[in-house]
Amino acid sequence: MENSKTALLVMDMQSSILSNLPDSQELISNVNNAIKAARNRQIPVIYITVGFRQGMPEISSNNKAFSGIKQHMADVNMKEWTAIHPDLSPEEEDIVIAKKRFSAFTGSDLEVVLRGLDIQHLVLTGVSTSGVVLSTLREASDKDYKLTVIEDCCKDGDEEVHDILMRKVFPRQADVIKTNEWAI
Secondary structure, eight states, X not given: OOGGGEEEEEESOBHHHHXXXXXXXXXXXXXXXXXXXXXXXXXOEEXXXXXXXXXXXXXOTTOHHHHHHXXXXXXXXXXHHTOBOGGGOOOTTSEEEEESSSSTTTTSSHHHHHHHTTOOEEEEEEEOIIIIIHHHHHHHHHTTOEEEEEEEEEEOSSHHHHHHIIIIIGGGTSXXXXXXXXXX
8 A cells, every 4th residue: 555645534533423322432442543553654644524504504404314413403512513532633734624414525625635635545434334434435436546444443323234334335345454454
């Protein structure tokens, strides 16, 4: 793997999202190890967060996935809601990109940043496997990026869905590895 054309995407690792998982400590530890390995190899670390303006005007009532949370989150402080978990805090040289939907590309300037850095290989981590990871993988594959998914740096609310994606779906478009394979 050519490090200079590779970037690690750390997606939706927000405290507000991680707090919905029954046990996120192992995931946070694995992602931390992946971040350290990337930094040691001078691979850019790009954080992707999902967030909206106050009142979520970006969410249409036609959007089945997001419209359900719009009413519940009307009074939520978006700055706090989008905060990256403190154990995974970005460093000064890291890039933080905000998106508006499941895919890291939708409503963000990710593609412009990747072109600017001449990135051709994306290494994906994130919550949830069936949300941001799946959507980003599919779109990145269509955009001809080489892809790797770090399996134990991803988590889903449904363990069975996570396993099916990792075993049957993702390998069609990406290499699926574990943290210890990435961190060598």
